[in-house]
Amino acid sequence: MSQTQTPANASAADRGPTAAERFINGILPENPTYRQMLGMCPTLAITNGMRSAMTMAAAVLFVLVCANAMISLIRGLLKPHLRILVFTLTIAAFVTIVDRLLAAYMYDMSKQLGPYVPLIIVNCIIISRCEVCAAKQSLPIAIADAVGQSLGFALALASIATIREILGAGTWFGLRVLPAAWPAWVIMVLPPGAFITLGLLMGSVNWFLARRQEARG
Amino acid sequence: MRNNYLVEAWLVIVLGVVFGGALAGVQATLADRIAQNKLDETRSQIPALVPGASKEASSEVEVDGVRVFRASSPEGQLGWVIPCGGQGFADRIELLVGVDLRVERITGLYVLEQKETPGLGAKIMDERLFRSQFAGKTAARSLVVTKQGAKTDREIDAITGATISSMAVCSIVNETLARVRDGLLAALPKE
Numbered sequence: 001m002s003q004t005q006t007p008a009n010a011s012a013a014d015r016g017p018t019a020a021e022r023f024i025n026g027i028l029p030e031n032p033t034y035r036q037m038l039g040m041c042p043t044l045a046i047t048n049g050m051r052s053a054m055t056m057a058a059a060v061l062f063v064l065v066c067a068n069a070m071i072s073l074i075r076g077l078l079k080p081h082l083r084i085l086v087f088t089l090t091i092a093a094f095v096t097i098v099d100r101l102l103a104a105y106m107y108d109m110s111k112q113l114g115p116y117v118p119l120i121i122v123n124c125i126i127i128s129r130c131e132v133c134a135a136k137q138s139l140p141i142a143i144a145d146a147v148g149q150s151l152g153f154a155l156a157l158a159s160i161a162t163i164r165e166i167l168g169a170g171t172w173f174g175l176r177v178l179p180a181a182w183p184a185w186v187i188m189v190l191p192p193g194a195f196i197t198l199g200l201l202m203g204s205v206n207w208f209l210a211r212r213q214e215a216r217g
Numbered sequence: 218m219r220n221n222y223l224v225e226a227w228l229v230i231v232l233g234v235v236f237g238g239a240l241a242g243v244q245a246t247l248a249d250r251i252a253q254n255k256l257d258e259t260r261s262q263i264p265a266l267v268p269g270a271s272k273e274a275s276s277e278v279e280v281d282g283v284r285v286f287r288a289s290s291p292e293g294q295l296g297w298v299i300p301c302g303g304q305g306f307a308d309r310i311e312l313l314v315g316v317d318l319r320v321e322r323i324t325g326l327y328v329l330e331q332k333e334t335p336g337l338g339a340k341i342m343d344e345r346l347f348r349s350q351f352a353g354k355t356a357a358r359s360l361v362v363t364k365q366g367a368k369t370d371r372e373i374d375a376i377t378g379a380t381i382s383s384m385a386v387c388s389i390v391n392e393t394l395a396r397v398r399d400g401l402l403a404a405l406p407k408e
Contacts, residue, residue, distance in 0.1 A: 082226065085229055093239065101247070103251045104250040104251050114331070114332065115333075118332065
């Protein structure tokens with residue numbers, strides 16, 4: 001789990017962006033998956049279908065908002081050498097709540113996601129937002145930041161899951177979008193498909209940004 | 218000095234207690250619902266675990282303090298489905314074991330809950346790769362895990378890279394059958 005801040009984040013924290021700026025930043029400019037390269041485990045593991053990807057995104061949204069809010073509220077009490085422990089404790093508590101809620105109300109999805117729900121505890125996106133933002137900022141800013149980052153994560157998962165599910169199964173959210181004659185590319189729903197899709201998408205994002213920067217001179 | 222550590226850590230201790238209490242509350246609220254979900258899933262698996270049995274004709278009974286299912290067709294009982302569990306590699310594994318009427322043969326195995334390593338231990342859920350080999354194995358003697366290819370009716374092929382998970386499943390099955398066998402035989406309908 002990396003605790004080093006990217007230079008972009010450090011300078012952003014120094015300038016102290018507003019809640020709205022943090023919200024926007026999380027979605028694209030500092031997208032947790034494509035720009036910060038955090039949370040790769042769920043990104044690769046549960047993007048073989050839109051349903052599981054969106055359930056994961058919703059779970060991360062809940063945990064990140066709750067953890068950021070909680071940490072922001074108690075930020076005055078944090079001691080530097082115990083802060084990571086407090087972050088982990090807080091995140092673990094909310095993840096366990098999500099895990100039990102899924103088991104109670106979305107049992108099939110809970111079985112399908114299996115250990116990936118408890119593994120949200122070690123998702124670096126959440127602990128990095130606690131460290132970079134919530135431990136230093138007021139409640140509204142911490143919540144705006146959490147929602148922005150979660151939407152960015154959801155967008156990244158959706159982009160990968162859409163490609164993998166359509167090419168791999170010919171469906172989207174379980175609904176058929178390609179004709180039944182489509183020879184489902186099984187590799188796309190298997191782990192190699194996750195790496196290939198993520199790599200190609202990340203390459204395109206970087207290529208697109210590099211071109212835009214060149215155009216600006 | 219020693220006292221200082223406690224003073225320093227008061228926030229961690231307080232949070233630990235508060236979160237612990239909150240989680241206990243969540244568990245107490247949702248436990249019944251989760252148990253019901255598992256029961257529904259168990260019932261829906263009975264026809265696959267004991268061939269010929271139907272969900273509707275089967276009934277739940279308690280034998281020696283263990284809740285088991287009489288897997289039955291409308292014509293009569295065909296076997297048993299026994300929910301059981303034990304420690305796996307990562308966390309508790311919960312299984313359903315199907316056996317024939319006289320507890321001589323295993324007729325099926327289903328994984329109700331597991332948190333084993335994805336890609337390795339989690340393959341114990343895989344029907345074709347792992348679970349299907351239990352059907353037809355002996356229930357009279359304990360099963361052993363082998364890496365050389367199962368030849369006899371008491372050998373189970375380990376999953377590559379998940380020997381401990383494979384062994385955990387076998388030992389849960391062994392212990393459970395040893396514990397409930399006499400009770401099940403005694404509870405059989407008299408012919």
